[in-house]
Amino acid sequence: MTGPDHILIQVQDVWKAFDDNEVLKGISLRVHDGSSDVILGRSGIGKSVLLKSIVGLLTPERGSITVMDEEVIGMKNRDLNRLRKQIGYVFQYAALYDSLTVRENLEFPLRKHTDADEEEISDRVFEQLKLVGLEDAIDKMPSELSGGMKKRIGLARAIIKRPRIVLYDEPTAGLDPITAREISDLILSLEEQFGITSITVTHDLECARIIANRIYILDDGLFQHQGSYDELKASTDPYTKAFFQVTR
Amino acid sequence: MSEQPTHKEIPYLRFTRNRIKKAMEEVYGITMFGLRFFRYVFVPPYEFGQVRKHLDELGSKSLPLLTVVGLIMGLILALQSRPTLDRFGAGGFLPAMIALTIVRELGPVITALVVAGRVSSGIGAEVGSMKVTEQIDALEVSAVDPYNYLVVTRVLACAIIMPLLTAYVDFLAIFGGFVSEWLSHNSSFQLYFTEVIQSLRFYDILPGIGKTIAFGYIIGVIGAYQGFNTSRGTEGVGRAATSAVVLASLNIIFLDMVIVQLTFLFLGPGG
Ligand SMILES: Nc1ncnc2c1ncn2[C@@H]1O[C@H](COP(=O)(O)OP(=O)(O)O)[C@@H](O)[C@H]1O
Numbered sequence: 001m002t003g004p005d006h007i008l009i010q011v012q013d014v015w016k017a018f019d020d021n022e023v024l025k026g027i028s029l030r031v032h033d034g035s036s037d038v039i040l041g042r043s044g045i046g047k048s049v050l051l052k053s054i055v056g057l058l059t060p061e062r063g064s065i066t067v068m069d070e071e072v073i074g075m076k077n078r079d080l081n082r083l084r085k086q087i088g089y090v091f092q093y094a095a096l097y098d099s100l101t102v103r104e105n106l107e108f109p110l111r112k113h114t115d116a117d118e119e120e121i122s123d124r125v126f127e128q129l130k131l132v133g134l135e136d137a138i139d140k141m142p143s144e145l146s147g148g149m150k151k152r153i154g155l156a157r158a159i160i161k162r163p164r165i166v167l168y169d170e171p172t173a174g175l176d177p178i179t180a181r182e183i184s185d186l187i188l189s190l191e192e193q194f195g196i197t198s199i200t201v202t203h204d205l206e207c208a209r210i211i212a213n214r215i216y217i218l219d220d221g222l223f224q225h226q227g228s229y230d231e232l233k234a235s236t237d238p239y240t241k242a243f244f245q246v247t248r
Numbered sequence: 249m250s251e252q253p254t255h256k257e258i259p260y261l262r263f264t265r266n267r268i269k270k271a272m273e274e275v276y277g278i279t280m281f282g283l284r285f286f287r288y289v290f291v292p293p294y295e296f297g298q299v300r301k302h303l304d305e306l307g308s309k310s311l312p313l314l315t316v317v318g319l320i321m322g323l324i325l326a327l328q329s330r331p332t333l334d335r336f337g338a339g340g341f342l343p344a345m346i347a348l349t350i351v352r353e354l355g356p357v358i359t360a361l362v363v364a365g366r367v368s369s370g371i372g373a374e375v376g377s378m379k380v381t382e383q384i385d386a387l388e389v390s391a392v393d394p395y396n397y398l399v400v401t402r403v404l405a406c407a408i409i410m411p412l413l414t415a416y417v418d419f420l421a422i423f424g425g426f427v428s429e430w431l432s433h434n435s436s437f438q439l440y441f442t443e444v445i446q447s448l449r450f451y452d453i454l455p456g457i458g459k460t461i462a463f464g465y466i467i468g469v470i471g472a473y474q475g476f477n478t479s480r481g482t483e484g485v486g487r488a489a490t491s492a493v494v495l496a497s498l499n500i501i502f503l504d505m506v507i508v509q510l511t512f513l514f515l516g517p518g519g
């Protein structure tokens with residue numbers, strides 16, 4: 001099943017706490033096929049916790065999360081791994097394997113899960129680097145890259161297997177405004193090119209403006225407001241207003 | 249009047265109880281973490297490439313230090329024992345005594361402690377920094393089991409390399425003993441090593457080398473456990489490295505005691 005009416009990711013009444021720190025308090029979300037949804041929220045509010053719950057890195061205490069019609073919570077590891085092959089995840093600080101070169105970082109997902117031969121792998125890696133504009137970095141170690149370059153490589157690694165879904169954890173955090181904008185544009189163009197459905201968590205309004213079909217505002221464990229960028233910008237709700245004013 | 253102390257004791261008791269509970273949880277956690285190794289090690293996917301890489305690293309990391317330690321250990325042992333043995337008129341037993349002490353006890357334990365200091369901390373820091381920078385999460389979402397990829401490979405490398413390193417240290421220490429004898433008494437190389445070889449029996453060598461496999465396992469498991477459980481933030485990485493060394497060393501000494509008792513029980517004290 002595909003098409004914009006199909007719901008690819010559905011989060012229903014999800015609760016997650018760490019000891020007595022209640023982070024998610026019955027949160028719900030539906031992401032339609034082909035949509036690019038953005039979650040805005042202050043840091044420490046639970047954005048990463050939500051993303052990690054969706055790929056099964058964290059297990060909520062209650063609720064239901066379905067990805068492509070399969071329940072993630074309580075899923076067996078083997079099934080989870082099968083599902084994860086269709087999901088790309090861009091980590092906040094890129095999480096490149098620091099003992100591997102850029103090339104090896106990109107090869108890693110291919111070597112582990114496809115039976116592509118050396119030539120295919122090498123072509124694919126080069127193609128990916130071209131997409132993110134970093135062909136020259138191929139033999140560098142992650143420690144030799146700038147923050148923006150790391151994000152690009154992280155992006156390239158996340159989509160090298162052509163996943164249907166990509167989750168972005170603060171793709172522009174820690175970058176200067178110009179680089180941040182370049183990354184946002186890159187995300188937009190990759191998503192259009194490969195028909196990716198995505199959830200992006202961020203506190204960068206500019207990024208949200210560029211890539212979002214729909215924006216959710218997370219606070220106190222729940223989505224307090226949602227709408228398009230323009231709708232939320234025109235909102236009279238004090239928290240939303242404050243958010244749009246402070247960050248811009 | 250009698251109420252007062254009771255009230256004062258309660259927070260203290262709770263504190264102690266919590267500490268004990270935490271310690272028990274930790275022991276349980278490490279045990280389970282360590283036992284998982286056996287569930288994984290015989291099941292594909294095998295990461296031979298990673299194991300080889302770690303073997304290379306472990307070897308090159310610890311060999312220089314072990315070379316120095318091995319030689320000097322033998323030298324000192326001979327220097328220190330010579331007067332004592334002479335006093336009992338047993339100076340002729342020196343090569344045998346050195347060989348037995350080194351092969352049965354000092355070689356394995358000193359090697360393990362040196363490697364624990366060098367390698368356990370390294371594994372703790374390496375895995376710990378992968379944890380805090382979300383590289384372990386990244387492995388998991390790319391459908392690679394981090395335990396299999398990071399832990400099994402390191403533990404296996406440690407368990408494989410420890411007997412080899414120990415044999416190397418044993419040899420160097422015995423040679424160090426000879427150097428000391430040669431410097432002070434101008435002993436003959438041939439005589440010394442004939443004595444050494446005649447004194448060593450299979451039952452001395454087997455437990456001595458064999459137990460180092462277990463030491464290697466401990467070094468790997470404890471380092472990796474500390475790394476895997478590094479809490480968020482970079483200061484956690486340093487803590488993981490330090491506690492890995494402390495815990496690994498303690499466990500090695502403790503396990504050594506148990507193994508010595510067991511070998512006496514099953515093979516007799518020898519002699
Ligand atoms: N693994 C964890 N263990 C304990 N607490 C955690 C863990 N992950 C997140 N938290 C807590 O959950 C809250 C939300 O964290 P996070 O989702 O990382 O925030 P952000 O919105 O900045 O991504 C924070 O209070 C954090 O301390």
Ligand SMILES: [Mg+2]
Nearest residue numbers: 047048092169
């Ligand atoms: Mg976060």
